[in-house]
Amino acid sequence: xxxxxxxxxxxxxxxxxxxxxxxxxxxxxxxxxxxxxxxxxxxxxxxxxxxxxxxxxxxxxxxxxxxxxxxxxxxxxxxxxxxxxxxxxxxxxxxxxxxxxxxxxxxxxxxxxxxxxxxxxxxxxxxxxxxxxxxxxxxxxxxxxxxxxxxxxxxxxxxxxxxxxxxxxxxxxxxxxxxxxxxxxxxxxxxxxxxxxxxxxxxxxxxxxxxxxxxxxxxxxxxxxxxxxxxxxxxxxxxxxxxxxxxxxxxxxxxxxxxxxxxxxxxxxxxxxxxxxxx
Numbered sequence: 001x002x003x004x005x006x007x008x009x010x011x012x013x014x015x016x017x018x019x020x021x022x023x024x025x026x027x028x029x030x031x032x033x034x035x036x037x038x039x040x041x042x043x044x045x046x047x048x049x050x051x052x053x054x055x056x057x058x059x060x061x062x063x064x065x066x067x068x069x070x071x072x073x074x075x076x077x078x079x080x081x082x083x084x085x086x087x088x089x090x091x092x093x094x095x096x097x098x099x100x101x102x103x104x105x106x107x108x109x110x111x112x113x114x115x116x117x118x119x120x121x122x123x124x125x126x127x128x129x130x131x132x133x134x135x136x137x138x139x140x141x142x143x144x145x146x147x148x149x150x151x152x153x154x155x156x157x158x159x160x161x162x163x164x165x166x167x168x169x170x171x172x173x174x175x176x177x178x179x180x181x182x183x184x185x186x187x188x189x190x191x192x193x194x195x196x197x198x199x200x201x202x203x204x205x206x207x208x209x210x211x212x213x214x215x216x217x218x219x220x221x222x223x224x225x226x227x228x229x230x231x232x233x234x235x236x237x238x239x240x241x242x243x244x245x246x247x248x249x250x251x252x253x254x255x256x257x258x259x260x261x262x263x264x265x266x267x268x269x270x271x272x273x274x275x276x277x278x279x
Contacts, residue, residue, distance in 0.1 A: 006084075006087075007139065008077075008078045009078045012095075016072065018037065022121075040074070073099070153268050157229075157270070164233055166253040178201060188225065194225070
């Protein structure tokens with residue numbers, strides 16, 4: 001595991017009583033999981049009742065607490081200040097959905113199950129192990145898995161860039177767009193030298209040409225580069241084609257791909273980037 005972790009701890013708390021259902025720590029820094037849980041529950045209750053607003057995040061000097069809640073459960077993650085908040089929210093909402101589907105089908109069932117629960121950690125032990133796996137998949141793991149993740153991630157971005165270049169414009173406008181993309185991406189090449197030899201033409205941006213097998217490119221570094229490239233491609237395309245052509249490209253080419261491959265986009269936390277960048 002990398003020592004630069006994004007997810008430092010996860011709590012699943014019974015909202016009515018503040019009881020700790022599951023608490024997992026993923027940090028070398030000692031976190032008193034059972035001690036903090038009642039404080040988290042009380043803080044959420046205070047904000048909810050005092051301001052009639054839902055508590056979403058609290059920042060401390062070195063970390064950030066991210067909340068998600070329904071009628072009976074409170075879920076909290078403590079994450080690094082450097083972690084992408086949209087990604088963390090997706091992970092938290094996914095955990096909430098999975099827990100409800102596995103144990104608590106509705107609010108009535110939730111109340112019944114938790115009223116009968118005697119507090120034994122063995123009851124939800126398997127879900128705790130599931131949490132461990134989710135977190136380990138998000139964080140940097142062994143080299144073989146990283147290469148597989150990187151290749152799959154490159155393929156997803158490659159599809160997005162190809163879909164973008166299917167924008168229906170005349171040849172001269174398409175040529176102008178390609179030149180503009182090359183110019184716009186040049187500053188990224190200074191920050192991420194492995195982007196320098198990526199072909200950019202009328203078909204798309206062939207990020208599959210990036211050589212990740214050498215082991216010289218970290219997965220996080222690759223992801224950072226691709227995320228920034230996506231923003232550049234979206235904004236540059238929007239500037240260089242007319243509004244109707246850009247809109248038609250989104251709904252005729254980009255979104256059909258997104259719908260077909262939505263699960264992978266969610267797996268790599270790309271879906272929110274696509275929506276934010278193109279809309």
